[in-house]
Amino acid sequence: MAFDxxxxxxxxxxxxxxxxxxxxxxxxxxxxxxxRARLALQEHRSAxxxxxWKPLMIDAIAGDPVSPPPLLPRQRxxxxxxxxxxxxxxxxxxxxxxxxxxxxxxLQAYVHKxxxxxxxDARLLAVTALGHLGDRSEWATLVGxxxxxxxxxxxxxxxxxxxxxxxxxxxxxxxAIIARRDWxxxxxxxxxxxxxxxxxxxxxxxxxxxxxxxxxxxxxLVRLFETFSHNRLPSCLRNMLATSNDLHLVPICLRLVxxxxxxxxVRQRLDDPHWQVQVQAATQLGxxxxxDDVAALMRLLSSREWWVRYRAARALQELPHxxxxxxxxxxxxxxxxxxxxxxxxxLAEGAVA
Amino acid sequence: MTVLAxxxxxxxxxxxxxxxxxxxxxxxxxxxxxxxxxxxMRGYLPRRAxxxxxxxxxxxxxxxxxxxxxxxxxxxxxxxVKSMLQLDYPHFEIIVVNDASKDGxxxxxxxxxxxxxxxxxxxxxxxTSPVRGFYQSxxxxxxxxxxxxxxxxxxxLNVGINTARYPLFCVVDADSILERHSINRIxxxxxxxxxxxxxxxxxxxxxxxxxxxxFLSRVDLPKNPLALLQVVEYLRAFLFGRLGWSAMGALxxxxxxxxxxxxxxxxxxxxxxxxxxxxxxxxxxxxxxVLREQGRPYRMVFLPDPVAWTEVPEDLRTLKNQRSxxxxxxxxxxxxxxxxxxxxxxxxxxxxxxxxxLVFELFGPVIEVTGFVLLLVLxxxxxxxxxxxxxxxxxxxxxxxxxxxxxxxxxxxxxHVYQRPRQLAILMGMCVVxxxxxxxxxxxLRIWGLLKWIFQRQAQxxxxxxxxxxxxxx
Numbered sequence: 001m002a003f004d005x006x007x008x009x010x011x012x013x014x015x016x017x018x019x020x021x022x023x024x025x026x027x028x029x030x031x032x033x034x035x036r037a038r039l040a041l042q043e044h045r046s047a048x049x050x051x052x053w054k055p056l057m058i059d060a061i062a063g064d065p066v067s068p069p070p071l072l073p074r075q076r077x078x079x080x081x082x083x084x085x086x087x088x089x090x091x092x093x094x095x096x097x098x099x100x101x102x103x104x105x106x107l108q109a110y111v112h113k114x115x116x117x118x119x120x121d122a123r124l125l126a127v128t129a130l131g132h133l134g135d136r137s138e139w140a141t142l143v144g145x146x147x148x149x150x151x152x153x154x155x156x157x158x159x160x161x162x163x164x165x166x167x168x169x170x171x172x173x174x175x176a177i178i179a180r181r182d183w184x185x186x187x188x189x190x191x192x193x194x195x196x197x198x199x200x201x202x203x204x205x206x207x208x209x210x211x212x213x214x215x216x217x218x219x220x221l222v223r224l225f226e227t228f229s230h231n232r233l234p235s236c237l238r239n240m241l242a243t244s245n246d247l248h249l250v251p252i253c254l255r256l257v258x259x260x261x262x263x264x265x266v267r268q269r270l271d272d273p274h275w276q277v278q279v280q281a282a283t284q285l286g287x288x289x290x291x292d293d294v295a296a297l298m299r300l301l302s303s304r305e306w307w308v309r310y311r312a313a314r315a316l317q318e319l320p321h322x323x324x325x326x327x328x329x330x331x332x333x334x335x336x337x338x339x340x341x342x343x344x345x346x347l348a349e350g351a352v353a
Numbered sequence: 354m355t356v357l358a359x360x361x362x363x364x365x366x367x368x369x370x371x372x373x374x375x376x377x378x379x380x381x382x383x384x385x386x387x388x389x390x391x392x393x394m395r396g397y398l399p400r401r402a403x404x405x406x407x408x409x410x411x412x413x414x415x416x417x418x419x420x421x422x423x424x425x426x427x428x429x430x431x432x433x434v435k436s437m438l439q440l441d442y443p444h445f446e447i448i449v450v451n452d453a454s455k456d457g458x459x460x461x462x463x464x465x466x467x468x469x470x471x472x473x474x475x476x477x478x479x480x481t482s483p484v485r486g487f488y489q490s491x492x493x494x495x496x497x498x499x500x501x502x503x504x505x506x507x508x509x510l511n512v513g514i515n516t517a518r519y520p521l522f523c524v525v526d527a528d529s530i531l532e533r534h535s536i537n538r539i540x541x542x543x544x545x546x547x548x549x550x551x552x553x554x555x556x557x558x559x560x561x562x563x564x565x566x567x568f569l570s571r572v573d574l575p576k577n578p579l580a581l582l583q584v585v586e587y588l589r590a591f592l593f594g595r596l597g598w599s600a601m602g603a604l605x606x607x608x609x610x611x612x613x614x615x616x617x618x619x620x621x622x623x624x625x626x627x628x629x630x631x632x633x634x635x636x637x638x639x640x641x642x643v644l645r646e647q648g649r650p651y652r653m654v655f656l657p658d659p660v661a662w663t664e665v666p667e668d669l670r671t672l673k674n675q676r677s678x679x680x681x682x683x684x685x686x687x688x689x690x691x692x693x694x695x696x697x698x699x700x701x702x703x704x705x706x707x708x709x710x711l712v713f714e715l716f717g718p719v720i721e722v723t724g725f726v727l728l729l730v731l732x733x734x735x736x737x738x739x740x741x742x743x744x745x746x747x748x749x750x751x752x753x754x755x756x757x758x759x760x761x762x763x764x765x766x767x768x769h770v771y772q773r774p775r776q777l778a779i780l781m782g783m784c785v786v787x788x789x790x791x792x793x794x795x796x797x798l799r800i801w802g803l804l805k806w807i808f809q810r811q812a813q814x815x816x817x818x819x820x821x822x823x824x825x826x827x
Contacts, residue, residue, distance in 0.1 A: 021751030345474040
């Protein structure tokens with residue numbers, strides 16, 4: 001081999017690599033140990049804090065008089081964390097009692113400071129706290145956060161705005177829903193769980209406007225509309241259901257049908273050329289249909305698509321007048337073995353449930 | 354003799370360059386991956402602040418079918434299913450697929466969960482071995498069992514896909530324990546982005562832990578030295594390897610022990626291949642290749658905190674079989690999808706990750722072991738000094754140690770699962786020990802797997818001697 005002497009370039013390279021990597025490994029080890037020590041100290045302090053403050057917060061929730069001890073500066077963050085944790089599980093007057101405790105320990109200024117310049121997790125905590133407090137003083141900041149690059153922070157800001165004033169939040173939050181494609185649907189559905197009537201009105205207006213303009217964000221708005229409790233479909237959705245051929249939009253509209261007055265729109269979709277639409281139409285008919293729909297659903301049992309057969313059989317089973325005996329009679333009258341198998345399948349599922 | 358001596362010299366000089374380039378290449382690659390993994394983790398961690406808050410389900414969650422292929426899993430299958438039944442997620446079904454186990458897997462399942470015959474209307478979306486029967490638990494309406502003729506793990510998974518009711522399916526090994534929130538977390542990318550077709554979760558070691566009534570009741574390090582050495586190895590593989598590749602959109606492996614796939618996308622590429630032991634990696638590489646050929650936008654993602662805990666080998670023979678299977682699976686996945694590397698649409702998976710896997714993961718062990726052996730022979734022959742041998746060994750170990758410790762740092766910055774100081778001390782020690790023998794041993798075992806593959810000896814289900822001593826008696 002060419003490299004025997006320590007002066008060879010390859011050997012020098014190896015010496016340099018060994019020294020540098022071992023030196024860096026020592027530094028990384030020190031950092032690991034330091035992080036662990038810091039964490040242990042934080043956890044110890046946190047445990048002490050929780051032991052003292054958790055009973056006090058429970059008393060405050062119960063409406064009992066509380067005399068909070070002085071809060072050390074390093075305990076402020078722990079307080080906000082524990083307080084938010086309790087708030088997330090509460091409803092109604094208990095929340096107000098806990099808010100009173102927050103005011104007594106005088107942490108509003110601290111939360112505003114966290115919001116302005118803290119790390120990401122501190123800002124998330126601050127925004128959540130402001131929402132629970134119903135604090136309007138940072139309204140403009142929260143509206144600004146709707147455009148923040150972090151989906152988590154912007155979504156928490158939307159939630160806080162809705163908690164503070166749902167009617168006033170409608171315009172900026174709905175605009176953000178349209179603009180942001182990175183907000184997960186389920187999280188958003190949580191944010192909009194109990195919207196004010198004004199919020200829903202604004203939402204429907206924006207949806208109708210989008211339908212008129214054929215806006216690309218329309219499916220997202222329609223899909224999210226499922227979160228709101230509603231009866232009759234808004235007119236724009238009825239029109240879509242009657243005329244649209246959009247494979248994404250039509251199944252969503254079908255899922256939104258709650259009122260038997262809209263059933264004819266569902267029935268006409270049973271013969272849609274797309275099996276995905278047929279699946280949703282059959283599902284909805286199972287929820288809202290009646291004896292008149294049996295023949296149409298029986299026809300779907302012979303579909304080539306497994307899912308159409310399955311949903312049609314489930315829909316038949318869910319019809320209000322249907323019972324296992326009647327299902328067996330329907331099964332006996334079928335020639336198609338796949339259709340018969342599917343009835344047997346759903347009957348077995350029904351027996352388990 | 355002179356000519357021969359000159360040829361040897363030229364050959365050694367060439368080898369010298371090969372080893373040097375390999376050393377620089379692999380360590381540069383790992384350093385880049387580490388950097389990207391750190392960046393990815395920095396972006397990921399703040400989101401977890403929301404997860405700490407009590408979760409309220411909206412009813413808009415995506416339903417998922419959890420597939421559990423089982424072959425001779427009598428010792429662990431009940432605990433696995435129980436842990437899944439307690440998952441904190443509102444909408445899922447569990448499908449256990451018994452691949453004609455020779456032990457009492459089927460019997461313990463039937464006894465424990467009260468399974469009865471079920472007349473399932475079966476879909477033949479994917480070709481599989483014949484199914485013997487379908488069963489439905491009388492106690493849990495979301496628990497089903499399929500008994501089938503033996504056909505291997507991939508075949509069992511394909512039967513599970515055919516049986517699944519939901520558009521997403523999750524594959525979980527029968528010896529794995531899922532954390533309660535793991536399904537909720539692993540589905541997050543599917544909600545965020547319609548293009549996501551697969552998401553991989555993290556695997557951690559169940560050896561040394563305690564599982565009680567389906568819950569992971571105590572996290573601890575394994576007592577067995579061989580298992581202990583694998584803790585750091587798994588941290589390195591998942592926390593920086595996959596996290597780094599995922600950030601570059603070039604994830605080529607999603608562990609068959611815990612991953613979620615979009616059913617339609619998997620069926621469209623033909624499901625799991627039945628003639629490989631690396632069906633998980635092969636599917637992922639094939640999905641990259643086919644979806645890119647079709648010009649379909651897609652994403653495959655790795656997440657570091659949905660965790661499945663699984664048992665790793667505690668004896669050399671089982672470890673040898675496992676590594677041999679992995680290497681064989683890697684070789685088959687790359688060979689059968691070689692067009693990805695030369696495709697005009699190959700992108701980062703085809704042009705970066707594929708060649709990296711080929712050079713550093715498939716042939717890397719051969720180069721590493723040859724290099725070590727050659728240096729040793731040369732030192733013994735007096736061609737190089739022991740001092741020089743020590744320097745080269747030191748450079749290799751130093752880089753390995755740095756990477757292992759960096760992963761430990763990443764773990765400390767993020768999840769710090771092993772919370773006691775004693776555990777941290779042991780892990781730091783393992784970072785050293787792992788680089789002083791275990792990695793070299795692993796390389797030898799992988800070469801063995803490569804040789805077995807070259808000589809085409811038939812591979813079967815990954816049979817592993819399970820101790821399952823992490824389960825408490827029921």
